[in-house]
Amino acid sequence: MTYLWLMCPRPFALIFVSLATSYAQPTAHEVIERIKAEVGVPWRTQTVDTIKAGDPETPVTGIATTMMATFDVLKRAAAAGHNLVITHEPTFYSHLDGIEVLQKENDAVWADKEKFIREHKMVVFRFHDHWHMRRPDGILQGMTSALGWQKFQNAERPALYTLPEMTVESLAGQIRKKLDIKVLRVVGARDLKVTKIAMVPGASGTLAHRRMLQRDDVEVVIIGEVPEWETIEYVNDAAAQGKRKALILMGHVPSEQAGMDNCATWLKTFIKDVKIGFVPTAEPFWMPR
């Protein structure tokens, strides 16, 4: 700007430059409007896909897609100059991101996170419901290609896959290796030979899991997470009764992560004036050495 001002010292030169700058940087609100226009499904009135922190009128310097807007992700996004973070899952530790209780408790973890977002002029937008509603489901599509399972996917029911026969242990091992998962858990018989798989990423709830497990064309359900006394003990009982059922728990982050990498690829097809990057969320678990 200074350079141009020196080269062209007339009042309109400054006006021209500042207009050009604001054109080059859409606001967070404008970016979200473009997403709504492109997603291909009607935008719901009841949705968790809203801004969770930050001012919608903030000019966007860069967009980071991620699975969860963790403190670590926010730091890495800010360091890369991405001030609009598009997160699949909550920022403030509950589905609705309700901060009233945290505020009342004067919670130190929440306070530091909120302060970081404010000080770095960041905006956090959740993109969950509509990314799943899109056809094909943006998360499932990303996960299927990360696993290399496109050729095994059922055309009518995309959550179902018919794989070459292998043991549950070998299947779980392949998933762990392909997605580089540190802590993956399995329920059911280790040596059960299976071909019929259902993928239910994230925390879809025990009802959704059971509906899959009740099907004759499903032997293994692959999920993100669930309370341990729900689907886990259901499958444990099924296995103890000699039923051909098993469950693989990838953990929530690894079970949907590739779907948000896919989201960055999709955003690049219609947002050309802002840099876009995928910031992977670190798996929270570790095992003792």
Ligand SMILES: [Zn+2]
């Ligand atoms: Zn999800």
